[in-house]
Amino acid sequence: MKDNQHPDTGSRYARGSAIFAETLGLPADAFTASLANVAPRFARYVMEWEFADMVGESSIDARTREIVAITSLAMLGATAASVLRLRITSTLKAGVSMEEVIDIFIQLGVTAGFPIALAAIHAAQEQFNSVELV
Incomplete structure (x- = not known):
């Protein structure tokens, strides 16, 4: 019987983890570890469904996908602010210019x-400042 409380480290999970790291520039292990004591299945869903399936099998290029992501996250407002900032960085990495983001x-x-x-523009400004420091 499969243990539903722990991430599956099979090929779908591994593929999603690699895409997660490539897209966001963050190690998938750190994200998974941050949820290990609270919602380990959610980390598996993110790696398998969002990144292995949705991103990994999409016909949409990374640039377009990131534009859709930041637009959707901005529409969610404050509840998605931290993820929006993260995805603004991945949007820049995907080749969207700062001017285009604005x-x-x-x-x-x-x-x-x-x-x-306005809230999205302020989030972008924060991210641009941190990207410029790198």
Whole structure:
């Protein structure tokens, strides 16, 4: 019987972990360890479903995928702020310029409202400052 409390380290999990690390620039082990005592299955879902299946099997290129991610996360507002900042960095890594990121968020002002756009622009500003220090 499979233990549903611990991540499966099979090939799907390993493939997702590699894509996670490549996309986000973070070790998958650190993410998994951060959830080990609370929600280890969730870490497995992220590696297998989000990264191995959704990202790994997508026909959408990384640049487009990251634009979709930051747009969606910005629309979620404060509940997604920390993940938005992380994905702004991965968006830059995927070849989207800082100017394009800001223009994406300005466009959100029309469809999602100015508070959403402004919050996303501030998140981008924070990330740009940290990226420039590297």
